Amino acid sequence: MESSLPKLEDLRGAAHGLMRLQxxxxxxxxxxxxGHFQQISDPVDFYKLSVSDMLSGDDCFLVGKVAYDLEDYYHSVLWFEEAVRLFRGTEWSPENEGTLEDALDHLAFSHFKTGNISHALSLSRELLLHDPMNRRVHFNVEKYEKLLNENLPATSSGLTLKRPDGIYLRTRNAYEQLCQTKGSQPKHFENPSLFCDYFTNGSPALFLQPIRREIISLQPYVVLFHGFVTQAEAKNIRKYAMPGLRRSVVASGMNQATAEYRISKSAWLKESAHEVVGKLDQRITLVTGLNVQPPYAEYLQVVNYGIGGHYEPHFDHATSDSSPLYRLKTGNRVATIMIYLSPVQAGGSTAFIYANFSVPVVQNAALFWWNLHKNGQGNVDTLHAGCPVIVGNKWGMFKNKNFHKVTCTAVTNIVHPKIIILSSSTHSPLVQILFKFFSYVQHNRTYTEEWWKPLLYILYFDLYNGCQWLLFFNILQKILFCLHPKKETHKSLELF
Ligand SMILES: O=C(O)CCC(=O)C(=O)O
Ligand SMILES: [Fe+2]
Structure with a gap:
């Protein structure tokens, strides 16, 4: 049983989670x-728990101590103040780690460190009432009195505490503002090009039961497909993923590592895990037109955030050539679809920082966006984040569509030495056909100077869609038509 109990790391993580919410x-x-969620700027409850267990003085002492050990006196002051307040009003319990004296001692020192000497002095004097023989505190009192007599400018009690910058987050204000405003996307009357419709994507499978599509943003293109999964599917997926959940990781240089900026657990679900996985892949293909079966996309990833769980602003696509994505030869992430598998009572929105909107968690809906521009370059407007969960348990499921195993294949021995083909792999059907095409062109010497242009379209097309043969042959026909405008194209096709 011991292995399933929270460890010190979990306890510290919980303290960080609370400070993050704060x-x-x-x-x-x-x-x-x-258990009341009130903003400093607007002291009305924006969320109120129906039942709540209050944090004890000792809980607050622990949170303060985590901050104090990191020399973060902004948070330690606020949490020790609460600990002192609560310790004063209750009997000490033998289960407590801290005492009123400990809290006073730490609070006094935290105030001293933030320059509030008069508070440090009065708290130390109070501490001496409980512990009159404490020589260290006597010494501190003398020191604080001396400092106050010297009348230094930074010793007043009117100082305002300044939140530490921590890891400098350029987008912090915008991110937090979007998290605080639940569902801050522009409404249709503010931007008439945003709309809702019943969407079939031209697919016969959706004619009788179109999906409810909400266009949330055009730049970047972000849409929400409502009712994408059923309640039962969502429940099953959560169940299948549960045993595989591990602390989520992020790309760190060439490797993957856990990070404070992404706190959640995740599990990968392969198609063999359950038939629902294959069904979902098919459904994603229907609404997006993308082939999302591995290896054309990554496996489904189920993510679970607890209270305080979050994912700070990031891109889903790789922004550096050393990203593990390239080492895995999966290629960059073209698009992301994220399915909300649970409701969340408060918090947990998905915020698009530069695009300036946030999407609240809509149970069973799927949020889709393109990460890359059509030329394959990353779209900076997709910078996004998962806001911390205030109350509840957020479950999501992700599918990232990749450029299919993009590698560089230099086509050297063929016609045009300047052309480098970005393609799946030399074994992919596309490349096999291209090679045939090249040798055909080489053999017949009928190409024009610009013969390669249509090829770029094919490559581009393949990278986005895997191979969709019907359209592929259409394009091939066009190429052949460029090469042999006079010949009947269907005859040329026979060559292949
Ligand atoms: O949880 C969210 O809302 C966003 C998560 C996300 O962006 C990710 O996992 O890549
Ligand atoms: Fe993301």
Whole structure:
């Protein structure tokens, strides 16, 4: 049983999670510990739990201690203040790690470190009432009195605490603002090009039961497909993923590692795990037109965020050549679809920072967006984040569509030394056909100077869609037509 119990890392993680909620949502610590979610700027409950267990003085002491050990006195002051308040009003319990004296001691020192000497002095004096023989505190009192007598400018009690910058987050304000505003996408009357419709994507499979599509943004293109999964499917997926859940990782240089900026658990689901996985792949193909079966895309990834769980602003696509995505030869991520598998009581929106909107968690809906521009370059407007979960348990499922195993194949021995083909692999059907095409062209010497232009279209097409043969042959026909405008194209096709 011991292995399933929380460890010290989990306890510290919980403290960081609480401080994250406090910061991102600008919450009052005093009301937060009572289960009321009130913003400092607007002290009305924006979420209220129906039943809640209050945090104890000892809980607050622990949170403060985590901050204090990191020399983050902004947070330690706020949490020790709460600990002192709660310790004062309750009997000490033998299960507690800290005491009122400990809290006073740490709070006094935190105030000293933030320049609030008068508070440090009064708290130290109070501490001496409980522990009159404490020589260290006597010494501190003398030191604080001396500092106050010297009347240094930064010793007043009117100082405002400044939140630490931590890892400098350029987009922090915009990100937090979007998290605080639940569902801040422009409404249709603000932007008439945004609309909702019943969408079939021209697919016969959706004619009788079109999907409800909500266009959320055009630049970047982001849409929400409502009712994408059923309640039962979502429940089953959560169940299948549960045993495989592990702490989520992020790309770190050439490798993958856990990181404070992504706190969640995730599991990969292969098609063999359950038939629902294959069904979902098919459904994604229907609404997006993309072949998303591995290896044309990654496996389905199920993600679970607990309270305070989040994913700070990031891109889903690789932005550096050393990304593990390239080492895995999966190619860059063209598009992402994210299915919300559970409701979330508060928090947990998906925020698009530069595009300036956030999408609240809509149970069973799927959010789709393109990460790359059509030329294959990353779209910076897709910078996005998963806001911290305030109350509840957020489950999501992701599918990332890749350029299919993009590698560079230099076509050297063929016609045009300047051409480098980006393709799946030399074994892919596309490349096999291209090679045949090249040798045909080489043999017949009938190409024009610009013969290669249509090829780029094919490559581009293949990279986006895997191979969709019907359209592929259409394009091939066009190429042949360029080469032999006078010949009947269907005859040329026979050559292949
Ligand atoms: O949880 C979210 O809302 C976003 C998560 C995300 O962007 C990701 O996992 O890549
Ligand atoms: Fe993402």
């Amino acid at each position: 910061d991102v949502y600008n919450l009052h610590v005093e009301s937060l510990v009572r």
